[in-house]
Amino acid sequence: MKFLVINGPNLNLLGLREPEIYGRQDFAALQQFVRDAAAEAGVEVELFQSNHEGAIVDTIQEAYGKADGIVINPAAYTHTSVAILDALKAVALPAVEVHLSDVSKRESFRQVSYAGLACVKTYMGLGFEGYRRAILFLRDFCEGEVKRA
Ligand code: DQA
Numbered sequence: 001m002k003f004l005v006i007n008g009p010n011l012n013l014l015g016l017r018e019p020e021i022y023g024r025q026d027f028a029a030l031q032q033f034v035r036d037a038a039a040e041a042g043v044e045v046e047l048f049q050s051n052h053e054g055a056i057v058d059t060i061q062e063a064y065g066k067a068d069g070i071v072i073n074p075a076a077y078t079h080t081s082v083a084i085l086d087a088l089k090a091v092a093l094p095a096v097e098v099h100l101s102d103v104s105k106r107e108s109f110r111q112v113s114y115a116g117l118a119c120v121k122t123y124m125g126l127g128f129e130g131y132r133r134a135i136l137f138l139r140d141f142c143e144g145e146v147k148r149a
Contacts, residue, residue, distance in 0.1 A: 001042075001143075002067050003067060003069045004066075004067040005072075006056060006073070007030075007072075007073050008051075008056060008072075008076065010076065021101050023127055025128065030128055033128045033131065034135070035047075040132070042139070053084065057083050057084060057087045060088060067093060068094075069096070069138040071095070071134045071135060071138060072088070072098070072115060073097070073099060078097070078099070078115050078116070079109055079110055080114070085114040085117055094120050094142060094145070095120065096120060096134040096138050097115055097119040097123070097134075098122070098123050098124070098130040099122070099124040100128070102124050104124065
């Protein structure tokens with residue numbers, strides 16, 4: 001089983017970026033955490049980060065036929081991008097949304113999630129742990145799909 005883990009804009013600046021909200025660990029630490037979580041779950045993982053909406057859309061499209069599922073933190077594009085929502089719907093791969101912070105307790109403009117409309121589950125406010133839970137959930141979800149087929 002292979003999952004694509006996508007991180008959106010400014011997540012490459014973890015550690016530097018508003019540490020009181022996003023923590024003091026850097027993006028390299030997040031990538032290692034995700035790799036360890038994938039190993040724990042017994043799944044393969046491919047990591048992708050971009051600050052560009054179109055590059056994220058391209059990567060979601062390319063996942064079709066290659067990945068079994070997607071874990072995505074679209075970052076600020078969560079709240080603006082119909083294009084990312086449409087790409088997730090187009091490939092129709094099971095997807096799980098992750099946010100480091102609890103967006104439900106933040107500004108009103110963060111209360112809409114377009115990408116979330118195409119996701120089977122959302123984890124927020126758990127920091128790095130949200131990615132681990134997302135990978136484990138997605139593995140169980142995909143195994144269930146296989147059993148049901
Ligand atoms: C975020 C929350 C978004 O609102 C924000 O724009 C981000 C990060 C999170 O992981 O908490 O860049 O997705």
